[in-house]
Amino acid sequence: MSVLSVEQVTKIYGSKVKIRAVDHLSLSVEKGEFIAVMGASGSGKSTLLNLISGILPLTSGEIRIDGKDISRLNEEEAARLRRDKLGFVFQDYNLVDTLTLGENIMLPLMFQKKDPDTMRREAHIYAKKLGIDTVFDSRTYEVSGGQAQRAAIARAIIHHPSLLLADEPTGNLDSASAQQVMRIFAALNTEEQVSSLVVTHDPRTASFCGRVVFIRDGKVFHELYREDNQLHFYDEILSVLKFLGGA
Numbered sequence: 001m002s003v004l005s006v007e008q009v010t011k012i013y014g015s016k017v018k019i020r021a022v023d024h025l026s027l028s029v030e031k032g033e034f035i036a037v038m039g040a041s042g043s044g045k046s047t048l049l050n051l052i053s054g055i056l057p058l059t060s061g062e063i064r065i066d067g068k069d070i071s072r073l074n075e076e077e078a079a080r081l082r083r084d085k086l087g088f089v090f091q092d093y094n095l096v097d098t099l100t101l102g103e104n105i106m107l108p109l110m111f112q113k114k115d116p117d118t119m120r121r122e123a124h125i126y127a128k129k130l131g132i133d134t135v136f137d138s139r140t141y142e143v144s145g146g147q148a149q150r151a152a153i154a155r156a157i158i159h160h161p162s163l164l165l166a167d168e169p170t171g172n173l174d175s176a177s178a179q180q181v182m183r184i185f186a187a188l189n190t191e192e193q194v195s196s197l198v199v200t201h202d203p204r205t206a207s208f209c210g211r212v213v214f215i216r217d218g219k220v221f222h223e224l225y226r227e228d229n230q231l232h233f234y235d236e237i238l239s240v241l242k243f244l245g246g247a
């Protein structure tokens with residue numbers, strides 16, 4: 001069973017003037033896959049993420065997460081699905097500034113009402129894994145962007161979601177921090193089989209993934225699978241982007 005299955009999904013915005021943001025799009029993510037979604041501004045990437053996370057209703061089609069049809073959920077069920085099955089990483093980290101990094105990492109476990117000792121222990125395990133244990137008790141404004149984003153990743157996966165959704169996770173980072181963050185994504189993918197969908201404009205970020213899905217006008221335009229060499233994959237991604245840009 002696929003972790004995510006998007007079947008012939010269409011999203012039309014507006015009533016008088018209709019905008020077809022996503023158009024009969026199909027995509028599936030298998031357990032342990034690490035996928036980048038690329039496409040020009042306005043091609044429908046954010047709409048697709050919002051449909052998958054159940055924030056936006058579909059116009060037609062079907063989306064299943066772990067086999068469960070999310071288009072049939074009521075608001076409360078959709079919220080529970082987001083909380084239990086999905087993890088989110090955003091461009092601007094979305095950490096809570098009044099909490100320490102460690103407390104931010106623990107947040108999903110607080111919602112699961114775990115006891116404080118277990119929460120702290122598990123948060124430390126992830127902070128160590130992501131190389132931010134030394135700033136566990138720091139505030140969000142006392143750490144670098146790369147450290148903040150690594151805390152956001154720890155928070156996104158600490159409850160073992162089925163699917164990690166990331167929207168421009170390296171968008172605010174310098175290139176060294178961006179590479180470090182993507183190496184962490186890749187390691188989590190290999191070591192813990194975290195299935196991830198990463199929306200990005202950056203070909204270097206995408207080259208860490210195993211597959212890149214290119215979207216144009218709300219449709220899947222092309223897909224690339226990485227063989228072994230990241231540099232070669234990067235070149236292939238650039239060629240498709242050049243073609244997309246010129247088309």
Ligand SMILES: Nc1ncnc2c1ncn2[C@@H]1O[C@H](COP(=O)(O)OP(=O)(O)OP(=O)(O)O)[C@@H](O)[C@H]1O
Pocket residue numbers: 013014019020021039040041042043044045046047048
């Ligand atoms: N709430 C909305 N109401 C009406 N139209 C919308 C809305 N949100 C997005 N759109 C339109 O839908 C299309 C797809 O937008 P979307 O934001 O999904 O693209 P994107 O690929 O994420 O772009 P970007 O890379 O700039 O974030 C665009 O034409 C956009 O103008």
